[in-house]
Amino acid sequence: MSGDHARRMDAIYATQRHFYDLTRKYYLLGRDSLIRDLAPPPGGAVLEVGCGTARNLIAAAKYWPDARFFGFDISEAMLATARRNVAKAALSDRITLAQGDATDFDAPALFGIARFERVFLSYTLSMIPGWQAAIRQAVAVGDKVLIVDFGQQERLPRLFRSALFAWLGHFDVTPRAELYDAAAAAGLEGARPVRVERLYRGYAWRAVIG
Template sequence: MDAIYRSQRHIYDLTRKYYLLGRDALIAGIAPPPGGTVLEVGCGTGRNLIAAARAFPNARYFGIDISAAMLETARAKIAAAGLSHRIELAQGDATAFNSTALFGVAAFDRVFQSYTLSMIPDWQGALREGASKLAPGGRLDIVDFGQQEGLPRPFQVMLFAWLAKFDVTPRATLPEAVRAAARDNGLTGRFASLRRGYAWSASLSRG
């Protein structure tokens, strides 16, 4: 990840805003309870955490990323936004991390994964790990690339080939994985296709 993002991190937000669709809708729907805790798994440059902290100022925010380079950029952006006192970051593996050791928080009211599962080899493990960090009444929200099922086939072929250059693989079995995680963990699952399948969104709720 550091090799990929050491240079890209400087232009990441500027370029990604045009095709990482559904991120802002996810953030707008987080709605944590007053004094609640929110964790982003794969926080990247900190863009989403800053937006969430501004939208819902009565919550505490945390982010993990495996890339030290991305975390360096995220900390700088969060400091520039004047939010260092409300957003805490740590380096961690999305598939296995100890949030108590990292943040002193065992479970969160909201967890979200925005365009991260398509970049993580063990993405099912990351999905299960995120779900395992939910507090009672908590919810895991996901948005990522879909299968372009409602769009012309040439567009899908072109997009998937381009994404592959960045080691990004849209997860065709995400709906089944969400259902399995819900069944295995006593959660309520939800799945939706956005913009004719360009993006998929999902959630897992506890209680």
């Protein structure tokens, strides 16, 4: 499954990765507020699951200069762009990248670190077939897990919701209606508190575990 998903993501982003950040900034809402809320302790380790082009990691590293950052993605095509972006930002000494599967990753093997003070997932769960496992994996290695992703547009016009979902489907993106329940279940398994909220009238959903 992970090999098939990796090939699918590489196919989707082989071209898109070159203009991904220019277009996504208009509709991947809530990413920057999540970065501001990371608040890692000095010297803390922060992991992004599904780092894509490293846009979020670079922004977070600049916002939290005393922390160390790590990220992985299943798409080697995206990672090629991420490595260039990190080098261009002169942050290669603070951001470490690797290829991995969000649903089944070995943090010590990837980064030599077993635990992270913060783990975040930004608009990745809606693209991961086994997304519930990705949440459980994040909770297993993170003291605090922050998630933002597409919501169910529950307070927005029905036509907007239908059009958005249809458009997202062309990119293998599926907003997860069970996101809250899965986050709550993962929190209970790890004996962690869970806080959830709807952003922008339900356009995006956010969860904090821990």
